[in-house]
């Protein structure tokens with residue numbers, strides 16, 4: 720019996736970029752050194768997605784919980800984001816990349832928020848690849864903010880209680896309107912979701928690698944995509960049903 724394989728290239732990939740701190744520690748350098756090196760891996764991954772024809776890439780750059788890290792590390796990450804925005808946006812725009820920031824953007828200072836806003840507006844018309852950067856983001860936060868919007872729609876009479884379904888909530892999540900998440904990658908050896916895209920991960924294929932994020936390159940992404948292409952996605956059906964439907 721031939722089994723239905725996932726389409727060769729995932730439309731939407733999400734990545735938990737873990738391992739910067741350990742990469743730096745192995746080199747007797749501060750954690751911020753690892754985050755800086757992680758920037759190169761972000762560039763490599765975007766280039767690989769452009770080459771492979773991936774439509775959407777969602778990166779976990781800063782979680783709701785990361786605010787609890789030592790103040791100097793948070794500060795170093797903030798200035799890294801500012802530098803990255805100042806330096807990379809022109810090139811990304813030139814490659815047809817649309818940039819979007821998702822998360823509690825109100826938590827950031829005005830200067831950084833304005834840069835994020837400007838980058839989103841500048842690249843809004845691009846269609847080759849959408850890169851979502853999750854900052855001050857948590858999967859639970861996303862579900863809560865979508866629920867609040869559902870409640871507001873009910874309160875103003877736009878939506879009835881019996882109309883609340885998965886679609887009603889899904890349309891109010893941060894990644895609404897984008898292709899569903901196909902492939903969830905986590906680097907750095909831990910096998911957990913860590914409050915990333917909890918709603919969207921429901922039927923995603925999971926891929927965990929020991930590679931530390933600063934060492935992740937185009938060949939690593941290719942391996943993840945090849946692994947994905949060998950998976951059979953059943954969405955609750957039997958293998959036979961899937962094979963007969965394709």
Ligand code: FPP
Pocket residue numbers: 736737738739740741742750754755757758761778779780781782785799800803852907932
């Ligand atoms: C997790 O590694 C990584 C982060 C919290 C920051 C991710 C940021 C980057 C990769 C910088 C570049 C990003 C953009 C969008 C320009 P960790 O510090 O938890 O590593 P550890 O598990 O080894 O301690």
